[in-house]
Amino acid sequence: MDTLRLFSRFVKGSLRLVLTGNRSYWAWMAFLAALIASGASAYAHQVSTGLVMTAMRDQVSWGFYIGNFTFLVGVAAAAVVLVIPAYIYDWKPIREIVIYGELLAVSAIVMCLLFVMVDIGRPDRFWHLIPPWGHLNFPQSILAWDVLVLNVYFLINFVVVTHILFRAFHGRHYDKRVVVPLVLLSIPMAVGIHTVTAFLFNGLAARPYWNSSILAPQFLASAFCSGPAILLVVLQVLRRFTRFEIQNEAIWKIAELMAYAAFLNLFLHGAEAFKEYYSNTQHLLYTEYWFSGLGAHRTLVPYAWAAVTLNSLAFVLFIVPAWRRHPVTLNLGCLAIYAGCYIDKGMGLIIPGLTPDALGEIYEYFPTTTELRVAAGVFALGFLVFTLMLKVAVPITLGEFQTERTGGAH
Amino acid sequence: MKQPPDEQPNLTRRQFASMAAAAAAGFVLTACGPKRLYEMPTDRLKARIREMERKYAEEFGTAVTVADTPPIPGVEFAYALDISRCIGCRRCVYACVAENNQSRNPQIQWIRVLSMDKDKGVDFSDADPYYQPEQVPQEGHFYVPVQCQQCRNAPCTKVCPTGATWTEKDGIVVIDYDWCIGCRYCMAACPYGARHFNWAQPSIPKDELNPKTHYLGNRPRPKGVVEKCTFCIQRTRNGRYPACVEVCPVGARKFGNLLDPASEIRYVIENKRVLVLKEELNTMPKFFYFYGT
Numbered sequence: 001m002d003t004l005r006l007f008s009r010f011v012k013g014s015l016r017l018v019l020t021g022n023r024s025y026w027a028w029m030a031f032l033a034a035l036i037a038s039g040a041s042a043y044a045h046q047v048s049t050g051l052v053m054t055a056m057r058d059q060v061s062w063g064f065y066i067g068n069f070t071f072l073v074g075v076a077a078a079a080v081v082l083v084i085p086a087y088i089y090d091w092k093p094i095r096e097i098v099i100y101g102e103l104l105a106v107s108a109i110v111m112c113l114l115f116v117m118v119d120i121g122r123p124d125r126f127w128h129l130i131p132p133w134g135h136l137n138f139p140q141s142i143l144a145w146d147v148l149v150l151n152v153y154f155l156i157n158f159v160v161v162t163h164i165l166f167r168a169f170h171g172r173h174y175d176k177r178v179v180v181p182l183v184l185l186s187i188p189m190a191v192g193i194h195t196v197t198a199f200l201f202n203g204l205a206a207r208p209y210w211n212s213s214i215l216a217p218q219f220l221a222s223a224f225c226s227g228p229a230i231l232l233v234v235l236q237v238l239r240r241f242t243r244f245e246i247q248n249e250a251i252w253k254i255a256e257l258m259a260y261a262a263f264l265n266l267f268l269h270g271a272e273a274f275k276e277y278y279s280n281t282q283h284l285l286y287t288e289y290w291f292s293g294l295g296a297h298r299t300l301v302p303y304a305w306a307a308v309t310l311n312s313l314a315f316v317l318f319i320v321p322a323w324r325r326h327p328v329t330l331n332l333g334c335l336a337i338y339a340g341c342y343i344d345k346g347m348g349l350i351i352p353g354l355t356p357d358a359l360g361e362i363y364e365y366f367p368t369t370t371e372l373r374v375a376a377g378v379f380a381l382g383f384l385v386f387t388l389m390l391k392v393a394v395p396i397t398l399g400e401f402q403t404e405r406t407g408g409a410h
Numbered sequence: 411m412k413q414p415p416d417e418q419p420n421l422t423r424r425q426f427a428s429m430a431a432a433a434a435a436g437f438v439l440t441a442c443g444p445k446r447l448y449e450m451p452t453d454r455l456k457a458r459i460r461e462m463e464r465k466y467a468e469e470f471g472t473a474v475t476v477a478d479t480p481p482i483p484g485v486e487f488a489y490a491l492d493i494s495r496c497i498g499c500r501r502c503v504y505a506c507v508a509e510n511n512q513s514r515n516p517q518i519q520w521i522r523v524l525s526m527d528k529d530k531g532v533d534f535s536d537a538d539p540y541y542q543p544e545q546v547p548q549e550g551h552f553y554v555p556v557q558c559q560q561c562r563n564a565p566c567t568k569v570c571p572t573g574a575t576w577t578e579k580d581g582i583v584v585i586d587y588d589w590c591i592g593c594r595y596c597m598a599a600c601p602y603g604a605r606h607f608n609w610a611q612p613s614i615p616k617d618e619l620n621p622k623t624h625y626l627g628n629r630p631r632p633k634g635v636v637e638k639c640t641f642c643i644q645r646t647r648n649g650r651y652p653a654c655v656e657v658c659p660v661g662a663r664k665f666g667n668l669l670d671p672a673s674e675i676r677y678v679i680e681n682k683r684v685l686v687l688k689e690e691l692n693t694m695p696k697f698f699y700f701y702g703t
Contacts, residue, residue: 121593
């Protein structure tokens, strides 16, 4: 009962925190709310009319939504980039900020689940996946595996951050017996969510573009680029606007790890491109559609080369120590790698995988306004969750926000 | 104007509450709402089918039957298509649309006829599904109609996260339209483009509905689910040929029981030059192509 009372005090305090803020906080919230409202109205229209509101058709049956889902699984997995140095090597500068990686993971998973929800034709039947009411085709369907690992990963991160913050709120240190095993478990789980998501595509022999064993490692490499890129920007924003101190060493270390990941990402892409172009089989069609277009069908070509350019630029910016330490080039690198991976793993993975279709037809997919609005709404909702969690987490970790110790049992 | 006396008086709040409570209790008692087809007790399935028939009859203004005819023991269906005979007339496509109640708008067609170049052979990257010459067959071309290949090693059923699609004992790959969540993973997994999604509310003109339907086959589908060829399950389980076999003007389409040594399909497989599409994927189709002449 006591814990319950303490917890309700924690919740009430958190509510008070998120309801107070300066003008820019409210402007940001209003911006997110507007995007969410626009997304919700577009989604309502999509539900009543059907997925015909999107540009997806039988030929290209997955599109922007599943692309965003795939990308965000990578962002969620990237928390592990902080967890490993923090807990395995016990490197203190990162240990202080690891909780922000976990908060990002929680928000990213929320977005992932929403992107799946907006993509399915019958969201009203979502419960068909959930035993005992529904039927989860486990272990046959990799999608069933994905549902499982994503939810477990979400739970682990949610429990860890809630525990740490709740304890800190009451002025106590977190319980190592709870946190350490869970955090250690989150490492293979992070690799797991991304591997399973890669296998989702990888396992389909019908789609040669995806049916490549390099897919899972390449997913991980690009995840360890794009996820930390968001974190680095967020950490710098926090350092600027709050009393929170983040050592430069921590930021530089993350940037260094990103340089290796960016290299690996480019290398794996190169290896795949070599195999496709040198062997020059019929399966080259999909890669060609992405990089050079097929005949007059060239919609994605500028995106392909933008991704290559951005990813290469980011690699150069991160690998040179002086550049990754300079705030301008560092942030430029973060933006470049985020955008590069976003194009690459969203549109660049899904669309060429389905173009030409199984019977050789070329249907050129490009997202409709409905898809863009719904996706923006989902991102806004994710950022809203992230913002609210940060609003509570930052003061708690700074010790600015703690329970008043008056008349309590403690 | 004089109001006619109310035959059904308005419900009182109390009556409504007790009816709602009874409905809720009934829902819980019948094992928590709908289940997958074969997990449903028989009496519930029957009730469900009656309800379905009533609903369709109301919607289309005609009596509709929804059969749940089971597989015939000792029967495994297979199909063979004579590439050398097919003239690309697409009569099969339209017979299939009419028989199987496919949506007219947006258009859904379970059979896709590909026009191919005789110089290139069976090459999907050079196939044209939208050929429109004055007359078929066109010089220098041959035709490969593609529909669900009813794979023995079906990639589509394996990936379904809810188990809403499976292979029946007679070899027909079916979908439970009431259980499909519309994730379209099966469509990504299918190497033959055989699965089609209801991107919008399907529409069939009232007078064009085929009222003889099967639960797993041609009953009208809702928006947001996947559908595909079922070898005309509503016909073939009653000893009839699929509509596409019946309509083919050149007799290019053969159908029968793989387990019957005297069947035409066995004759074709044993005596003709037979091939399956994308053999290297090991999907093991029960839909064969052959050169009859």
